[in-house]
Amino acid sequence: MGITLTLDYASVLVFALTGALAASRAQLDIVGFIFFACLTAVGGGTLRDLLLDRDPVFWIADATPLAVAMAAAVVVFFTAHLMESRLKWLIWLDAGAFAIAVAAGVAVAREAGVSTGVVLVMGVATGTFGGLMRDVVANEVPLVLKQGELYVTAAFAGAAASLLGARFLSPEAAWPTVICIFVTFGLRAGSLLFGWSLPVYKGRPPRA
Template structure:
């Protein structure tokens, strides 16, 4: 029987796997892969971030090995996108927004897993960032897309980091952990939405030209 926190984290892992699978399948559609390619991309994206997180935290077994139905969920998402993607006016726009939703679910999932494992604040934040970013990074690299995490204008890492820190701050303020995780996920989505709608960004690094000796 799950307690409140572990049950909520379990639900978040399932939710993030589903939405990330949809994004992976959309990348497969942009690459014009066959249905097996769709399933591969959807599954890889669905479990990529959580797999890296679990390996870093030393969890045994990795979450999708203990819950193989996650791969079936990813496959179902792949079939859905395979048949519906041609109806979408802008697949990339859908990809961006679905990815924002996936981040908002995956980051609190990673934070929750680390909290449930008894780790300290630094590891908790890192676990949230890894869970949110690594699946999308793997998806974009394999799908031959420019990784969103490397686009400074996307605030991708900033959103995940901000959401993880927000969740910890809400816990420190005394909010029950499931509510704090929800607040962290909401922070991720609002930051990402601000980037997509209003172009929020941070100043990019601009190196000075080298000095010449005179």
């Protein structure tokens, strides 16, 4: 319980920062910052909790995550102009939040006792859904569509590594979580820094 809550809070904080940065790119007012921070911060975990029928949803049980997201939004509203490139910050913070959220999804799904395939999907869904909603609502190109970048792939690999760790190292929550964050963030960072990628599909006429 302790670990999944900690993960939820950490991903809420970092995703909220990315939501607020997306709001800054859309030049919204401070309540718009709070809106996007909350949407991004709790989007993935909310989907996970609805799908697993966890009642109540984590931020309804305890509204602290909303307060965290709100505080993050206010901080970004007054400091974003200090950043060299807001897009770069957004992408790197998203990578961190993403890695943590995948681990949170995996941890909660394992606790819920669902099958292995579903644990993988919950990891990926929890990691990607908040950022996806942020990008769709903010009219940005969703990160899942970026060609030649590892994104869903990183989440998938991290969730899979986490399951292997749980089986072969220790089923306790700490190891699988550390491995998941390490692998997901590592692959995403390698993709951003060194262009690591999987071959993409290339049809003859690209979009016919």
